[in-house]
Amino acid sequence: MSQINAAGSALGGSYSIEERVSAAVDVSEATQLENNFIALMVAQIQNQDPTNPVDSTEFLNQYATLSQVKSLENMSTLTKSNLVLLDNLQTLTAAGLVGQEVKVTADQVQLGDAPVKGQINLEFAAGKTVLSLTDSRGVTIDIELGSQAAGAVPFELDAEKLGLAPGSYRIEVVTDSGEYPSVELAGRVSNVRVSSEGPVLDVAGIGSVPFYNITEFGQSQL
Template sequence: MSTVSSTSSAADIYSTIGGKSTTSSKEGAEEIQNRFLTLLVAQLQNQDPLNPTDNAQLTSQMSQISTVTGLEKLNSTLSEIFSMYDSAQTMQAAAMIGKGVLVPGNNMAVVEGVGVGGIDLEASAGSITVTIKDSSGKTVYSKDLGEHKGGSFAFVWDGTIDGDPVVDEEGNETAPKAPDGLYTFSVAATSAGGDQVKASTLQAGTVNAVVRGTSGFTLDLGLFGQVPFSDVKQIL
């Protein structure tokens, strides 16, 4: 009658098929478990009656194979979760094409006499002053936007600049307008009590394309270059 040495326990079998074998890692959890149980039954049937397998040892061996099975299932589940997350992120990024976004920066593009910028406030402010400069660094417009709660928000500049009114052929006066082009702006904010509030400028751009890289998605904002998807503070 064939025998199986009690020293060659299921723990050794586990080591061979689950713990140390490089090929077993490629096998499914169910196949590993079936092989383990088959060998364990053979061990129990042929064990030395005078030196039977200890219950604690048996429990430990079963726990080990359960761990292997659990890890196989966990890895499979995590792979599915990552795959679904990746697909959702891809769809979300693709949906950004054609939309306006606010990202860190101090540039403002004036198109057809209108410019859009953004501000990120660390806390609520009672006064927010925006200063806009042209490409030469000359201040062309400054205005207090009033109070606003903390967070990110956009504002629109109608292109009006400081200076004397423009008189048309019929004698009507209109405020001077800034020509289309690229401008820069800065912001200063204070609380209702007069204390300084941290404020950052945000530039508004339109997403022309989405580029996928090793570190995630990058948004192509045309004139403003490419920025990480994670830099988006607000979708307009």
């Protein structure tokens, strides 16, 4: 590539094809680099020593490298466009969920006047299933769900019946089979916010939930 650069210095300010191309159209860096290379290659061919011409294989190898750079740039641009499209589709989908019931995976629950419904999905049957709620002070309340077969296990959390104060609780489930299944909570979407990480839904009884935490929508509440 040193020969190409040397030839470029011989062109002078009056012979700058790449500058005329850049002024005519708005091209990418890879395209400008390709145009520069072609201009310099032509200049080198014109100014090479006829008795000791440059090996054409070198030109081909260099041009192949530049073609790969341009292809990578095109792939990068396409990937960015797809990510923007996906983000827009997620936002539109999330906006359409306002007022609807959704299920989301959660490790926090907001208990208030209204009961919160949910379910756990057991992969294995369990002789003992315990749902634990931990408040902001670190006090844990265990709710026995008894023996359960593998599959979906519905439950309902009513703060008044459980004698719990309204507030935020950490929620988890432990079984005697050693399984720690995730918890799905159901709630109505009241608002959708757009953040740098994608749409965030405000779900009754749960709080702010990222769009990717939704496990089901378009169905009736549990």
